[in-house]
Amino acid sequence: xxxxxxxxxxxxxxxxxxxxxxxxxxxxxxxxxxxxxxxxxxxxxxxxxxxxxxxxxxxxxxxxxxxxxxxxxxxxxxxxxxxxxxxxxxxxxxxxxxxxxxxxxxxxxxxxxxxxxxxxxxxxxxxxxxxxxxxxxxxxxxxxxxxxxxxxxxxxxxxxxxxxxx
Amino acid sequence: xxxxxxxxxxxxxxxxxxxxxxxxxxxxxxxxxxxxxxxxxxxxxxxxxxxxxxxxxxxxxxxxxxxxxxxxxxxxxxxxxxxxxxxxxxxxxxxxxxxxxxxxxxxxxxxxxxxxxxxxxxxxxxxxxxxxxxxxxxxxxxxxxxxxxxxxxxxxxxxxxxxxxxxxxxxxxxxxxxxxxxxxxxxxxxxxxxxxxxxxxxxxxxxxxxxxxxxxxxxxxxxxxxxxxxxxxxxxxxxxxxxxxxxxxxxxxxxxxxxxxxxxxxxxxxxxxxxxxxxxxxxxxxxxxxxxxxxxxxxxxxxxxxxxxxxxxxxxxxxxxxxxxxxxxxxxxxxxxxxxxxxxxxxxxxxxxxxxxxxxxxxxxxxxxxxxxxxxxxxxxxxxxxxxxxxxxxxxxxxxxxxxxxxxxxxxxxxxxxxxxxxxxxxxxxxxxxxxxxxxxxxxxxxxxxxxxxxxxxxxxxxxxxxxxxxxxxxxxxxxxxxxxxxxxxxxxxxxxxxxxxxxxxxxxxxxxxxxxxxxxxxxxxxxxxxxxxxxxxxxxxxxxxxxxxxxxxxxxxxxxxxxxxxxxxxxxxxxxxxxxxxxxxxxxxxxxxxxxxxxxxxxxxxxxxxxxxxxxxxxxxxxxxxxxxxxxxxxxxxxxxxxxxxxxxxxxxxxxxxxxxxxxxxxxxxxxxxx
Numbered sequence: 001x002x003x004x005x006x007x008x009x010x011x012x013x014x015x016x017x018x019x020x021x022x023x024x025x026x027x028x029x030x031x032x033x034x035x036x037x038x039x040x041x042x043x044x045x046x047x048x049x050x051x052x053x054x055x056x057x058x059x060x061x062x063x064x065x066x067x068x069x070x071x072x073x074x075x076x077x078x079x080x081x082x083x084x085x086x087x088x089x090x091x092x093x094x095x096x097x098x099x100x101x102x103x104x105x106x107x108x109x110x111x112x113x114x115x116x117x118x119x120x121x122x123x124x125x126x127x128x129x130x131x132x133x134x135x136x137x138x139x140x141x142x143x144x145x146x147x148x149x150x151x152x153x154x155x156x157x158x159x160x161x162x163x164x165x166x
Numbered sequence: 167x168x169x170x171x172x173x174x175x176x177x178x179x180x181x182x183x184x185x186x187x188x189x190x191x192x193x194x195x196x197x198x199x200x201x202x203x204x205x206x207x208x209x210x211x212x213x214x215x216x217x218x219x220x221x222x223x224x225x226x227x228x229x230x231x232x233x234x235x236x237x238x239x240x241x242x243x244x245x246x247x248x249x250x251x252x253x254x255x256x257x258x259x260x261x262x263x264x265x266x267x268x269x270x271x272x273x274x275x276x277x278x279x280x281x282x283x284x285x286x287x288x289x290x291x292x293x294x295x296x297x298x299x300x301x302x303x304x305x306x307x308x309x310x311x312x313x314x315x316x317x318x319x320x321x322x323x324x325x326x327x328x329x330x331x332x333x334x335x336x337x338x339x340x341x342x343x344x345x346x347x348x349x350x351x352x353x354x355x356x357x358x359x360x361x362x363x364x365x366x367x368x369x370x371x372x373x374x375x376x377x378x379x380x381x382x383x384x385x386x387x388x389x390x391x392x393x394x395x396x397x398x399x400x401x402x403x404x405x406x407x408x409x410x411x412x413x414x415x416x417x418x419x420x421x422x423x424x425x426x427x428x429x430x431x432x433x434x435x436x437x438x439x440x441x442x443x444x445x446x447x448x449x450x451x452x453x454x455x456x457x458x459x460x461x462x463x464x465x466x467x468x469x470x471x472x473x474x475x476x477x478x479x480x481x482x483x484x485x486x487x488x489x490x491x492x493x494x495x496x497x498x499x500x501x502x503x504x505x506x507x508x509x510x511x512x513x514x515x516x517x518x519x520x521x522x523x524x525x526x527x528x529x530x531x532x533x534x535x536x537x538x539x540x541x542x543x544x545x546x547x548x549x550x551x552x553x554x555x556x557x558x559x560x561x562x563x564x565x566x567x568x569x570x571x572x573x574x575x576x577x578x579x580x581x582x583x584x585x586x587x588x589x590x591x592x593x594x595x596x597x598x599x600x601x602x603x604x605x606x607x608x609x610x611x612x613x614x615x616x617x618x619x620x621x622x623x624x625x626x627x628x629x630x631x632x633x634x635x636x637x638x639x640x641x642x643x644x645x646x647x648x649x650x651x652x653x654x655x656x657x658x659x660x661x662x663x664x665x666x667x668x669x670x671x672x673x674x675x676x677x678x679x680x681x682x683x684x685x686x687x688x689x690x691x692x693x694x695x696x697x698x699x700x701x702x703x704x705x706x707x708x709x710x711x712x713x714x715x716x717x718x719x720x721x722x723x724x725x726x727x728x729x730x731x732x733x734x735x736x737x738x739x740x741x742x743x744x745x746x747x748x749x750x751x752x753x754x755x756x757x758x759x760x761x762x763x764x765x766x767x768x769x770x771x772x773x774x775x776x777x778x779x780x781x782x783x784x785x786x787x788x789x790x791x792x793x794x795x796x797x798x799x800x801x802x803x804x805x806x807x808x809x810x811x812x813x814x815x816x817x818x819x820x821x822x823x824x825x826x827x828x829x830x831x832x833x834x835x836x837x838x839x840x841x842x
Contacts, residue, residue: 014451015433022452026408031400032393034570036521037602041834044521072393090391097383097800100808101251102390103397103521103570132842135834137521137571138251139811140804141842 001065005030006074012061020064021045021056024071032072032106036135043134046107047071053114072106075113088158089113092151100138108134112148120155122148185310185362188234193353193360195311196232196244197303230278231300233262233307239335239350241268244278247300248291248542249386250569250576251808253801256384257297258304260797264377265308265370269335275385277566279544290543292577292690294765297797309367314360319352381800386568398525398540398567399599406527406595407436409588410455412445412464413608416827417686419469421445429461437592438462446584448592452599470685470827477824481682483510483618483635490635490678491657494667497674502630504622509709511619513698514821515829516612518691519839522570523605524578528585529595530555535562536595539582542572547582554583555590573812574690578610606837607829611822612691613639613662613684617702622674627714629725631674636699638662639688640681657681665696668703669763670725671732686824692812696764701817704760718759719743731768734792735761738770741790746772755785767793771810784814815840 001012003023012018014027024030024047033056036044040058047056048070075087086094089112099105108131115122115130122130127148136144188194234242243262249255255275263270312332319337320327329339336346389395414421424445426438434454439446445462449455472480526539528551535555539547544564552559569576581598588596600608615638622631641661658679668675691697711721722739726732739761743749751757754776761770774786787810796802819838822831831837 015454018451018453025400026451029402030393031396031402034522035399035599037834039602039833039835042521042839076392084392086391093391094383094387097387097804099251099384099387099390100253100804101520101522101569101571102387102395105390106393109391128842135521135839135841137519137573137812137839139808139815139840141811142807143804144842 001062003061003065003069004067005069006071007068014061016062018061019057020047020054020059020061020069023061024056024069030071030073034103034106036104036107041135042104042107043111044104044107046110046134048110048114051114051117053111070110072110075109087113088154089116089148089151092147092154096143096147096150098140098143098147100140104134104136104138108136108144112144112151116148116152116155120152120159122152124149127152185307186232187360187362188232191353192234192236193311193314193349193356194232194234195307195314195360195362197230197307231258231303231307232278233266233311235311235335235349235353237350237354239269239348240272240274241266241335241349242274242276244276245300246278246290247296248277248566248569248572249275250291250542250572252296252805253384253798254291254296255386256382257797257801258300259385260377260380260382261301261304262308264375265305266312267332267334270377270382272335273385277568279563279565290545290577291572292542292574298766301797305369306367309369310362313363313367315349315352317363318356319347322347322352322355378797379795379799382798384801390568395568396538397522397570398527398538399522399570401525401527401538401565401567401597403527403529403536403595406529406597407448407450407592408452408455409585409592409596409598410447410449410452410459411584411588411598412459412462413604414466414469414828416466416469416471419466419827421464422467423463423465425463427461427463429458432458432461434458436594437588439588439591441587441591444584444587446588448588448594448596456601472684472686472824472827474824477515477614477684477686478512480684481614481637481639482616483637483680487635487678489680491681492676493658493663493679494675494677496668496676497631497672499674501633501674501676502622502624504624504630507621507623507710507713509619509706511617511698511702511705513615513617513701515614515686515688515824516691516816516820517606517609517822517831517837518571518573518575518612519606519820519834519837520569520571520573520575523600523602524576524581524609525597525599526582526585527595527597528582528589530586530589533557533561535586536565537562537582537586538565538567540567540569540576541582542569542574542576546577550583551586554586573692574694575609577690578687580608602834603832606822606831606833608687610687610689611829612697613641613682613688615639615662615695615698617698619702619706621706621710623710623714627716629672629710631676632668632670632672633674633676633678634666634668634699634703635678635680636662636666636695636702637680637682638695638698639684639686641688641690641694643683661690661694663699664694665699665703665762665764669727669731669735670707670722671728672725686829693764693809696762697813697816700760700762700764704762708758717749719748722759722761727763731763734768735763735770738768738790738792742770742772742788745790746774746786746788748772752776767791769806773814782818784818787814811840 003010034044036042038057040055045057050067077085089109186196232244245258247254316330335349338346421443424440429438434450437448447455447458528537548562585598618635620633640659658681708718711718757774769791772788777783822829
């Protein structure tokens, strides 16, 4: 089985029915994507599949061999000097000091990043609707709300600057 | 977390009193012993501690906190406290950086490990005592190193100590601030052995603090935000395999017959492990290991037969006070006569539901063991693994990882021993990561409880007496930290009693505990007994207020505790009711109020809700907290926000239901948590 993750092709030698979460974590060693419940409820395992947020714990790896998968390890980019440039969602999560234990946060950030690609100017209600299916046992919800709004602003400002330059 | 640091075997030289110097080309100073539990906490967990029941560490052979500054001017702070979301690594770094005048950007906080010469009794994280217990030792190390660096710099610069200024990990002469040496440069140029100064260094006075009391960003977020942080579930080693363990159908059931059956023939299976009432599988993938479990032939016998109905009937305050243990008594003589108001409250069994389930990676290599465990107390699995393998504990290198939260559950270390058993048999490193189902069913649970409150009022609606009785399962007892007989001597579990005391100034106050040990595993859950006791006490006060038609705020103000505590209650209540515009909730909304005292901190909370009981919306919460000195205000705020969410989640939704001797609640579809 071949998978495309964070822009790289991986040859995976695992049983055909293996779930995407365990292929990513145990098979390929990218442990930033977390296990929380295995039944698609808590959202800790959320990755992007062709830009859409998806629960990797209930997604068979064989179902996404033709897709581009993004995990938390691929959310940041690298500039020309090879320096890591955090995604606006990551920057906002640090600026708002969102996480506590942070086990759920990869899933929270992947959910937020996918959502903001679809809706760059969300209302508070839309943010709540988009984020309310992810559990955070440490109870960081108030800060997640602020950080997603903050990330949206960063994305929009960057977009506006881009337009004025062109 | 890096392997270099976790495997370093340091050599230490004991110096003045409890300080130790690490030998080598760096400046490394540690402190050997300090009171781990505050006086309040000691009292709270009963006098047993003070009479020598717990083992005390032998002599200062190794430090339990130390700082190391290397010639490249980087400072590493080794701390014995586990980072599980509470921000303790940041808090401790702030304390160190302040006293030692460190540049915040040059600090790394490392989780210290037992293999570094740690005393296992010193390295645990529970009971909300980390900051209180380490505040002074951290500052003492910082101040000691500050004086050593100052004196070394004075010698190198041919100046007097008074002329030296330390700032941002640099030194300079007061009259020449342009010309600076880094701490690292001073250390690199130092000749001979470092010596701890004879005089006790003077700690910085409060007005000179530049980091304690300031909001500093968390030191662990870069790793966590990028997915690089390593938790117990994430630990990896070359050649590792995955383990799964057969679970009993009822708590306490014994495995009387176990055979491999067809499990060995299942895909991916490396080893079938059957020994001493234990059966497990090692396979190439987690799923293969779990799948093969059902091919084992297992027969279980005995164990709990308790049902939910029996549990609820058992966990009740008895009407005739049989077995009552007096916990608090104020005001002597007989209970006064008067009008009686009574209510009782039931708190169900609950799960920690920390999102990272129990996890360990253990490699048994002959007489030596390397173990990565998501644990709040590495000494416990080290002891257990040592017993299992019959090897000295010193041979076991427990490497504590980040924790995907703990809430008390990660004091139970079953998973480390399971992985050790499997690794010993399979001959490869084995990772055991519990499933959510295993975690909800086979963890230890917050015990259920029943609280009975009785108020006696005179004809003017003055409260003459308040009595609080509670029946609860064990929290502290039965977890292996204390011998069993202690529970029988004390009669009640002091941690179940947290939050039970009545501080309000009623003339007669009595609190009785009824211990209800269970054959269901129960134990520490965030805030211990405070969760059910405070809920019952404060809710009951509202019932009384309602009954006598008094505002709940007025009622509390009328019976404030005497002295300083009463003043702190008053300020907290005024602050939170001012902020929430108490008494003026919007139409369709209602507000509720509570205040509490726990381990030195006073907190008051107002919650505003709307809708009806079937469709209740929790709209807002206001909280006023008086915790005394706060090292990191935003970190404390985050903890308070999180506590409110977890408390509401548990109060609104959470209940573990007992089937036939086993919790039947299997996953989040049956145990939903509060969401945004």
